[in-house]
Amino acid sequence: MDGVTDFPFRSIQKEYGQPRLIFTEFTSVEGVCHGAHKLLNDFLYDESQRPIIGQIYGITPDFFRQTSILLCHLGFDGIDINMGCPAKNVAHSGAGATLITTPIIAQKIIAAVQTGIAQWQNGANPCDCPNVSSEIAKDIEDRHQLLPLAYQGRGRQIPVSIKTRVGYDKPVIENWIPRLLETGISAISLHGRTLKQHYSGQASWELIGQAANLTAQTSTLLLGNGDVVSYQDAVQKAKDYHVNGVLIGRASMGNPYVFLEKLPAEPTLFKLALEHAQLFEQTYANQNGYSFLPMRKHLGWYVKSIPHASEIRIKLFQTNSATEVKQIFQKYGLVE
Numbered sequence: 001m002d003g004v005t006d007f008p009f010r011s012i013q014k015e016y017g018q019p020r021l022i023f024t025e026f027t028s029v030e031g032v033c034h035g036a037h038k039l040l041n042d043f044l045y046d047e048s049q050r051p052i053i054g055q056i057y058g059i060t061p062d063f064f065r066q067t068s069i070l071l072c073h074l075g076f077d078g079i080d081i082n083m084g085c086p087a088k089n090v091a092h093s094g095a096g097a098t099l100i101t102t103p104i105i106a107q108k109i110i111a112a113v114q115t116g117i118a119q120w121q122n123g124a125n126p127c128d129c130p131n132v133s134s135e136i137a138k139d140i141e142d143r144h145q146l147l148p149l150a151y152q153g154r155g156r157q158i159p160v161s162i163k164t165r166v167g168y169d170k171p172v173i174e175n176w177i178p179r180l181l182e183t184g185i186s187a188i189s190l191h192g193r194t195l196k197q198h199y200s201g202q203a204s205w206e207l208i209g210q211a212a213n214l215t216a217q218t219s220t221l222l223l224g225n226g227d228v229v230s231y232q233d234a235v236q237k238a239k240d241y242h243v244n245g246v247l248i249g250r251a252s253m254g255n256p257y258v259f260l261e262k263l264p265a266e267p268t269l270f271k272l273a274l275e276h277a278q279l280f281e282q283t284y285a286n287q288n289g290y291s292f293l294p295m296r297k298h299l300g301w302y303v304k305s306i307p308h309a310s311e312i313r314i315k316l317f318q319t320n321s322a323t324e325v326k327q328i329f330q331k332y333g334l335v336e
């Protein structure tokens, strides 16, 4: 999730919730290929976060091809293409969920990613990508050298998947899913809303179930998504709608335990919130233009269901460091 699932967030989620699969924030291939070096922050991860999928979005097939070479070189376990984002700045450019209305372009983009992966497997490097700046290519090469040897090797399989919605302004499962299946992708993650719905109303798991019928006789997995609030909810929906897996988004904000079958004997939500804040500082504090601000919303989510939540939240929203967060948590007896 953009602005949410950065390196520190994913690290905490993996440590305390153990989700089986995790995705980066979506990252613009146009941005990467126009030299926006800062976007490489989205691709930071460590070995504890595997299996980890890099998610990209955009509209220019050749930029997808080049960015795929970068993602392979960075050691990602898979590449996911966003065809589901409803945000105006994305959808108005023809990217994200608008691709549902242009299936031929969507297929070209998928083919470009598949080509990029094959080229990397055959020896292509970041410096071979014409639109990738030498600074970005060097940064990626440096990170590549630090990967475990198994991830430096070119022989591994790198699946391509799509994240999408059930339609643009109305559901079009019957037309859209077969177009995706023609490309031989490994998985489709389907959010049960149209673009027009954004996040309003309820996700339609009936439509997700219909899509699962369409993928059932193929080698493509169908992962359902939308409004899942607990492990038990996910298991029930997988059973009821015959999907191969379930993705949880918003319910994980401030609550990595959502992925667990049982809550830990002694939940330590505030200890881990503090750990999150410390990791946020460690990860980004030495970068130019560093700000603690993006961390504050996470702190608000961690305290959302405790007594005096709004009073504590106001104080947390004024913090600028993990030390200040600790002082507030201590004042309210939330950590020792």
Ligand SMILES: Cc1cc2nc3c(=O)[nH]c(=O)nc-3n(C[C@H](O)[C@H](O)[C@H](O)COP(=O)(O)O)c2cc1C
Residues within 6 Å of the ligand: 001, 002, 003, 004, 024, 025, 026, 055, 082, 084, 163, 191, 225, 226, 227, 228, 247, 248, 249, 250, 251
């Ligand atoms: C703040 C925010 C950012 C999001 N960013 C992304 C993104 O970068 N890529 C993506 O595939 N979906 C993104 N989504 C959509 C979620 O992945 C998910 O499809 C949606 O929230 C429905 O699932 P949920 O009810 O479990 O949250 C985002 C959602 C939110 C609320």
